Amino acid sequence: MPTRILAAVGDADAIRSVTTLLSQLPDAEPVAPVVDSTQLIDTLARLAAESVDELPEVVVVHERIGPVPALELIREVALRFPAVGVILVTSDAGPGLFQAAMDSGARGLVALPLSYEELANRVQAVAQWSVGVRRHLGHGGDVFTGVGGTVVTVSGAKGGVGATVTAVQLALASQASGRSTALVDMDLQTGDVASYLDVQFRRSVVDLAGITDISPRVLADAVFRHDTGVALLLAPGEGERGEEVTDRAARQIVSALRSRYETVVIDCGAQMSGAGAAAVEMADIALLVTTPDVIAVRGAKRTARMWDRLQIRKAEETTIVVNRHTRATEIQPQLIRKITATPVAAGVVPANFKELQGVVDAGRLHELDSRSTVKQALWGLAGELGLVNPPESDRRSGGRLRGDRGSVTFRRRKDGGG
Structure with a gap:
């Protein structure tokens, strides 16, 4: 042979x-x-x-x-x-x-x-x-041989635009559809995914930073299995320890997660660290969350151009998500697309913080009511991104995912960071 x-x-x-x-x-x-x-x-x-x-x-x-x-x-x-x-x-x-x-x-x-x-x-x-x-x-060895899971990074155009809420809901939607899902808090200094999901766990992403060979057992020891089934890899409790997660360590961590989960959602926050840049570079889908106001849109434009200049990510391979959208605002998605020269997701997230306030204050974002327009929009976005498995009836009929508006073509990058 x-x-x-x-x-x-x-x-x-x-x-x-x-x-x-x-x-x-x-x-x-x-x-x-x-x-x-x-x-x-x-x-x-x-x-x-x-x-x-x-x-x-x-x-x-x-x-x-x-x-x-x-x-x-x-x-x-x-x-x-x-x-x-x-x-x-x-x-x-x-x-x-x-x-x-x-x-x-x-x-x-x-x-x-x-x-x-x-x-x-x-x-x-x-x-x-x-x-x-x-x-x-061929005899049933338990070794991963697939093309790897889908890695999605969620970054904020500036602080407070809703990147963490977006990341959490995308991960919940993916897990609920039957896909094994990991949610990573790569906002290393100020990340607070744990507070949104009412989690107290002593291990964090830092525990993997110094390990050169991240085996399945080592990875399993570092993640926390949430009640929803989502595997959480949290930011360190002491923000200064975030410096221990270098870009090289981030590459190894993302690669290990990709080999074990069908969907990996990474909250990169609004401040770009070396580790966050490595994650964005490796991602199949890189989302940049903005609100429809001048300051945030300028921040989105600045970030997209910086990623392009530093060869982290081309602007056409980045997708902007518009959060807190209203029909009355002067800055609509088409204008944001024009200003930033970056694709914009079809699914926009409505401005309705009243729906979120109770679960956010209680640290129970996973209990957001299914009737919430914010949740429906974010889970629809998960469908648009291809992060959820279709219902069995849709698979049999070959139908599209609910919420899949299909107006953006997402370029899947499986390059390990190139």
Whole structure:
């Protein structure tokens, strides 16, 4: 049986060198190389959606791949596609890098300049390992092999626009439809998801920050299972500890959550930290919540442009959610779209704080009345975003989700941060 090998190389000269040598290996079936981390993850996700058997047995990652650093990319591949064996090609074959590569999930390391014999031996060993893993999976092994859950970040154009309420209700809607859902409070200094849901829990996202290999057991110990079924990963009680969650740690945490939950909703707050930026960069859907007033809309425009300048997120890949909307306001969604040059979700959230005040003051946002227009709008938004499973009757008839207005096309990014 031929060994399918996918090379991820960002340099044109290196691509020629690597692919030429791979094509000479016995029983090798090199596939078209990819040139960056985004293309690699997208390619693997597309193949995994068909079947684990469609995935290449071996992925060769060159040290100069980008924009995500090679070791972080290897960790992402190992977490999301554990049946794929990864080999790192590097000019530094010392014991320090070897250990770091193994910790990230690589199955081998090959030194530059490439040696035919070394590469052949390593590819053969990794291919055999991959075949063994797939044989195990075929007998019911409990290893995640799908394309990964949908990651949604919710950020505020400024403080107090309703980002946390939006994030909580999106997570509740997703969980209620039958999807396994995690809600993460990545507003590390001032996050208060716990207060909205009447939760007291000693663990937080900080407990995962220093862990290089977040296993399912470690993840389970850090999350709190709410009465609604939503898994909560909370912000630290001491805001200064939020600095411990670096952008690298955030990438690892988001990758681990994505591999275990169908929906991951992340409340990033209004202040952009390195961890929040990493989450937005990795997200399949990035929401930016604003209210229809001049100050907030200016904040939304400023944030969208900043993300674009810093290459965190393109403006066209960000979606604005209009909260506290009324028909009487002068600033309507179409104007917001024009001012910010950013897509706006079809579903707007009405201004009706009286519906929210009681449950917010009691810390019982999950008990918001189903007749609430705010809840109906936010759960409709969840449908528009594709975060809820359709009712059984709709699945049989092929109908659209309730609340799916379908006017915005959401670009799903499965790039691990590229």
